[in-house]
Structure formats: C-alpha cells, structure tokens
Amino acid sequence: MSVVDQKNSNGKPAIGFAHINAFVEAAVRTFDNMCNLQTERDGDLQVRRGMFGTHELVGLIGLSGSVRGAVMLTMPILTGKRVTSAFLSEPVRETGPMLIDAFGELLNIIAGAASANMDEGHVQLSLPAVFIGRDLRTGAQHNRPWIVIPMRFNEWGKYNIEVSRETT
Amino acid sequence: MKILLIDDSMTMRRIQTRVLNSMGYDDIIEAGNGKEGLMRIVENNYNMGLILCDINMPEMSGIETLMRLRAHPQTKSIPVIMCTSVAEKEQVLQALKAGANSYIVKPFDPESLKEKINAVL
Numbered sequence: 106m107s108v109v110d111q112k113n114s115n116g117k118p119a120i121g122f123a124h125i126n127a128f129v130e131a132a133v134r135t136f137d138n139m140c141n142l143q144t145e146r147d148g149d150l151q152v153r154r155g156m157f158g159t160h161e162l163v164g165l166i167g168l169s170g171s172v173r174g175a176v177m178l179t180m181p182i183l184t185g186k187r188v189t190s191a192f193l194s195e196p197v198r199e200t201g202p203m204l205i206d207a208f209g210e211l212l213n214i215i216a217g218a219a220s221a222n223m224d225e226g227h228v229q230l231s232l233p234a235v236f237i238g239r240d241l242r243t244g245a246q247h248n249r250p251w252i253v254i255p256m257r258f259n260e261w262g263k264y265n266i267e268v269s270r271e272t273t
Numbered sequence: 274m275k276i277l278l279i280d281d282s283m284t285m286r287r288i289q290t291r292v293l294n295s296m297g298y299d300d301i302i303e304a305g306n307g308k309e310g311l312m313r314i315v316e317n318n319y320n321m322g323l324i325l326c327d328i329n330m331p332e333m334s335g336i337e338t339l340m341r342l343r344a345h346p347q348t349k350s351i352p353v354i355m356c357t358s359v360a361e362k363e364q365v366l367q368a369l370k371a372g373a374n375s376y377i378v379k380p381f382d383p384e385s386l387k388e389k390i391n392a393v394l
Contacts, residue, residue, distance in 0.1 A: 138380040139288075195289055207284040214379045217358025227363065232331070 122136050124223060125254060128176070131164065131218035132256060140191040147257035150248045154265075156242040160184075160265065162204075163241055164212035167231035172223060174270025175245065178212040183238065184261050200237060209233035215266070237269065245269040274322035275300045276322060279310035279338060280356065281330045285312040289325055289356075292383045296390065306330045307338030319347040328364050336367055343372040352393040 129146055155193035162185040164178040180188070182200060189197045189207035192206040197204050213233050246253055254266040276298055278286045286303045289376035293301055302317065304310035314321055324342070335355055342348040355368045355376040364374050368392060374393045377386055 135380040138382045189284075193284060194291055195287075202283070206282060210282045210284040213282075214358055218380060221358075230329075230358070 107241050117200070124219075124268070124270070125252070127219040127222040128215070128254060128268060129256070131215045131223065132266060135215045135218060136188070136258070139214065142187060142188065142191055142261075143259045144256055145259070147255040148262055150256070151253040153253060156244045157251070158172070159241050159243055159267070161237060161239055161241070162208060163236040163243070164208050164233055165236065166212055166216045166233045168216070168220065168228055168270060169231070170229040171226035171227045172220065172270055173250070174214050174268065176212070176219075177243065177251075177267040178208070178215065178264070179267060180264030181262070184258070184264060187261050188258070205235040209235045211263070243267075274298065275302060275317060275320055277302045277313055277321050277324045278303065279304045279307060279324065279330070279335070280327040281305050282327070285327065285356070288383075289386070292386050293348060293390070295383075296387060300330060305332075307333030307335060307341075310338055311341060314342075314348060321348075321351050322384055323390065324351055324353045325390075326354055326355055328368065336364060336371060339368060339371045339373055354389055 129186055136144045159177070160179040161182045162180055166176050168174045168176065185208055186197045186204060188211070189204055192207050192211060193203070196208065197207065216230050220230065243251070249269050249271060251267050251269045254268070255263065256266060257263045276293055278289050278301060280286050289350055290301050302311050302313050310326065326335045326338055337356070342351060342353060352374045355365065356379065357365055357376060360381045368376060374379045375389050377389050
C-alpha cells in the first residue's frame with residue numbers, strides 16, 4: 106500500500122500528494138527566502154505508526170479548522186543551530202532560548218505557507234512548541250499514522266517534516 | 274524616527290531590527306503583543322513614525338491592536354505594516370479594511386521588507 110493510500114479511521118486518505126507537495130514547497134521557499142539555504146526531498150516517504158524516535162531537535166505545531174492534525178520539523182541540534190544562525194544572520198551557539206524561538210518561528214512559517222496551499226478552507230495553527238533531547242519518541246492520537254517526508258540541506262545534511270492529519 | 278515592532282517572536286523582531294538598522298533606522302522599540310505595543314506608544318508620548326505588527330499574537334491580536342490605533346486621534350495616522358503568514362490571508366484583508374497601510378507575508382526576504390517600509394514612509 107502506498108503512502109497516499111493509507112486511510113484514517115474515518116476512511117479518508119491520511120495525506121495526499123497535494124499535501125506532501127504543499128509542505129515540501131513551503132519548506133523550500135521558507136529556507137530559501139529567509140535563510141538563503143537550498144533544500145530538497147531526500148528519498149521516499151515513510152509511514153510510521155505508534156511511538157517512534159525523532160532527531161534531537163523537534164518543533165511541533167497543531168492544525169485545526171478544516172484540517173486537523175499536527176506537523177513536526179525535526180533535525181539534529183547541530184543542523185538546527187546552523188539553520189537558525191542563517192535565519193537570524195548571527196551565530197546561534199547555545200542550545201537555549203534563541204535556538205528554540207527561531208526554530209519554532211521557522212516551523213510556524215512553513216506550516217502557515219503549507220496550509221495556505223492546501224485549498225481546504227481556513228486552517229488554524231497553534232503556537233509552536235519546541236522539544237530538545239535524545240531518545241524523544243512521538244505518537245499521534247487514535248493511532249493516526251505519521252507521514253515522514255525526508256528532506257536534506259545541500260550543505261548541512263538531513264532533516265524531516267512529519268505530518269499527522271485527518272480531514273474533517 | 275522611532276519605529277515600533279510588535280511581534281510575539283523574538284526571532285522576527287531581531288530580523289526586522291537588522292533590516293531596519295541596515296536602512297539607517299536605529300531607534301527601534303519592541304513589544305511582544307498588542308497590549309504591550311500600545312503601552313510602548315503611550316510611554317513614548319505617541320511619537321512613533323512606523324509600526325510593524327504581527328497579526329497572530331497572544332494577549333491582543335494584531336487586528337485588535339490596529340483597530341485601537343485607528344480609533345485614537347493621536348495614533349490613527351501612524352503608518353502600520355502588518356506582518357503575517359500566508360495562512361492568515363483572510364485576516365490580511367480584514368487588516369487592510371481596518372486601516373493597515375501595507376502588509377508583508379512570511380516567508381519574505383529582507384529586500385521585500387525594505388520595499389514595503391520605503392513605500393509607506
């Protein structure tokens with residue numbers, strides 16, 4: 106079964122190509138415009154159910170309104186520091202408030218741009234939350250799958266956009 | 274000229290400050306939400322040349338802040354640029370109706386922000 110054939114409990118597709126493309130395009134445009142960084146898809150989509158591990162730096166934002174679910178941006182801390190340094194045009198050396206605020210804001214911009222391109226009516230975004238630590242595990246309500254979109258920066262390596270959603 | 278930045282994101286305020294500094298504006302005042310922004314205006318005797326205001330903020334939203342600014346005789350003429358994410362385009366229209374001079378949509382590059390600022394000043 107392909108990723109786009111995965112069904113939620115209500116029988117609707119967990120996520121379609123249009124939604125995947127919306128997040129990929131939003132990430133590419135955000136990192137290009139605001140960080141001057143080039144980024145691209147890095148391999149096949151993955152479907153994960155239950156609890157699974159992530160990179161050490163995790164940004165999470167909730168979606169509500171016509172789309173319900175959550176989006177995560179996850180990457181190694183070193184990559185996160187490099188990206189937020191490019192975003193702020195100043196070095197982010199500490200694993201502290203500056204890293205957390207900038208990383209959350211990047212996710213906020215990506216999620217906002219992606220949800221606008223979903224063409225499904227008004228999507229509301231929660232305030233972003235950022236988590237840092239090793240061996241972090243995430244899950245989703247009602248065993249909804251997480252669709253993992255592997256991405257990479259041309260110079261600084263891999264990161265993921267991870268989406269769990271259902272259509273109301 | 275004093276410029277007020279109202280945004281709950283410390284990051285966005287830093288980025289906007291950097292752009293304004295590069296344009297030669299050094300008198301920058303920051304606020305984390307609309308309520309705090311209105312307080313900063315009063316504290317500065319309503320002497321504000323430009324306001325950059327986020328829309329989606331806790332405490333007091335950008336739209337409510339803008340409506341209060343436009344309802345007060347001493348702030349109704351201050352140029353206001355609203356800053357928002359694409360998902361809030363309905364709110365952008367609402368902001369323009371409420372009297373915003375311009376708006377900028379994230380993600381934006383520094384040159385776009387400079388153009389918006391130059392256009393309203």
